[in-house]
Amino acid sequence: MVARLAEWSLGWRSGRSDKCHKTYITFEGTDSSFFQPLAELASRSGGRLVVVGILHQAFEEYAHRLSREIRDEWSKVQGRFVDLRVAVGPDEQLEILGRAIESDSPPLAHRDLACRVAELAGTSNAARAFLACWPLHPIVASLLGPISRRRFGHNQRSVLGFLNSAEPLGFQEYLRNANDTDLYSPDLLWDYLRFILELSILTSPDGHRRALAVDAVNRCEATGGDEIRMHLLTTIALVDLFKERSGLVAGAELLRLAVSDVSAGETVRALADHQRLSLVV
Numbered sequence: 344m345v346a347r348l349a350e351w352s353l354g355w356r357s358g359r360s361d362k363c364h365k366t367y368i369t370f371e372g373t374d375s376s377f378f379q380p381l382a383e384l385a386s387r388s389g390g391r392l393v394v395v396g397i398l399h400q401a402f403e404e405y406a407h408r409l410s411r412e413i414r415d416e417w418s419k420v421q422g423r424f425v426d427l428r429v430a431v432g433p434d435e436q437l438e439i440l441g442r443a444i445e446s447d448s449p450p451l452a453h454r455d456l457a458c459r460v461a462e463l464a465g466t467s468n469a470a471r472a473f474l475a476c477w478p479l480h481p482i483v484a485s486l487l488g489p490i491s492r493r494r495f496g497h498n499q500r501s502v503l504g505f506l507n508s509a510e511p512l513g514f515q516e517y518l519r520n521a522n523d524t525d526l527y528s529p530d531l532l533w534d535y536l537r538f539i540l541e542l543s544i545l546t547s548p549d550g551h552r553r554a555l556a557v558d559a560v561n562r563c564e565a566t567g568g569d570e571i572r573m574h575l576l577t578t579i580a581l582v583d584l585f586k587e588r589s590g591l592v593a594g595a596e597l598l599r600l601a602v603s604d605v606s607a608g609e610t611v612r613a614l615a616d617h618q619r620l621s622l623v624v
Contacts (some may be wrong), residue, residue, distance in 0.1 A: 348361065382423035406472075433477035433588050436502055437602065439583075441475025443506055449477035450524060456603060457481050463597050464590035478583065480526045482601055489585040493549060512538050512613065529601055533560075533577035549584060558582035559622045565621060572613045574602055579623055 387393045398405075406417045449457075457473035460481035473481040487502045509515050512535040517527050535556070536544065544553045564577050578601040582593040589599060599610050617623040 377422045379423060382420070386444055394414060402426070410532075411594070424540045427513075433485070433488050433590065434466070434472070435498045436491075437469060437472035437476065437484060440479070440487065440502055440506070441472050443503055444476060444479070446477055452524075452603075453477050453509045453526070453585055456600060458501075458592075459516050459600055460485070463553070463592075463594070465599075466590065478521065478526050479514075480601070482529050482582070482597070483527055483532050485589045485591055486529075486532065486581055492588070493547060493585070510535075510539050528574070529578040529581050535582055552584055562620070563617070563622055571605055571609060572616060573604055575610070575613050575618060576622060578602075 355483065360383075381394060383392045401419075402421045406414045409417075419572065454474060457469045457477075461468070461473060463472035464485060469481075469485075473484055476484040480489075482620055487505060492502050500540075506514050514527060517525075517531065526619070541557075544550060544575075547553075560573070560576055560580065563572060568576070578598060579593045582589070582591050595611075595614065598614065599607055602610060614623070
């Protein structure tokens with residue numbers, strides 16, 4: 344099986360000219376011997392040859408399905424290069440989401456929802472980004488970035504990949520069937536992840552916590568949990584699983600915003616039922 348491993352930009356600068364010449368090379372195959380002499384040549388060039396490789400995920404992820412011997416060879420290659428991480432922050436990811444979605448002006452109710460979630464996330468600047476992300480629920484918009492960083496994500500599960508996905512329960516299917524007042528809510532994101540990525544998540548470092556969350560949701564369903572109780576429980580599970588970098592905590596106020604069309608009293612009673620059944624703590 345031949346896989347495309349990398350695309351390299353080679354640039355060199357002579358002492359007599361300020362022009363930088365670039366050559367693009369596509370390398371296909373599993374033989375790592377090409378990269379080792381290339382790295383040595385660049386290190387001995389005195390800055391005249393610079394090799395830059397752009398990777399969409401951690402280096403070791405490209406070889407994780409290969410044999411131990413081949414993985415060791417690629418580890419040696421990695422050691423000859425310097426890793427420069429480009430980490431996109433939560434605010435930047437929200438900005439990308441907002442620019443990627445073209446929509447009409449969101450309803451007034453969504454404007455209030457965006458401001459309140461932004462306050463709970465600890466950043467008032469996010470309110471404008473949440474508005475641009477409509478019809479994504481602000482909680483979903485906050486979680487997509489952290490989800491895309493998990494080990495089960497990779498490039499095909501990026502935030503833009505999610506928006507363009509034609510998979511069942513995905514965003515494109517939602518847009519085809521939604522009304523103007525609908526939101527892509529946390530319970531829909533839970534169903535999407537469970538239907539599309541369940542096996543990958545369970546075999547990832549998040550697998551144990553995910554299994555506990557799935558067990559709680561299954562027990563709620565088995566005891567006759569209605570739509571509101573299921574929605575609250577899946578929101579708690581998602582926020583707790585991917586709270587790093589999202590700024591969100593599954594507190595009472597955030598959960599009321601997750602089911603904003605339900606009265607505060609009904610939300611309190613539903614959460615009390617979950618505590619009584621030991622589904623949440």
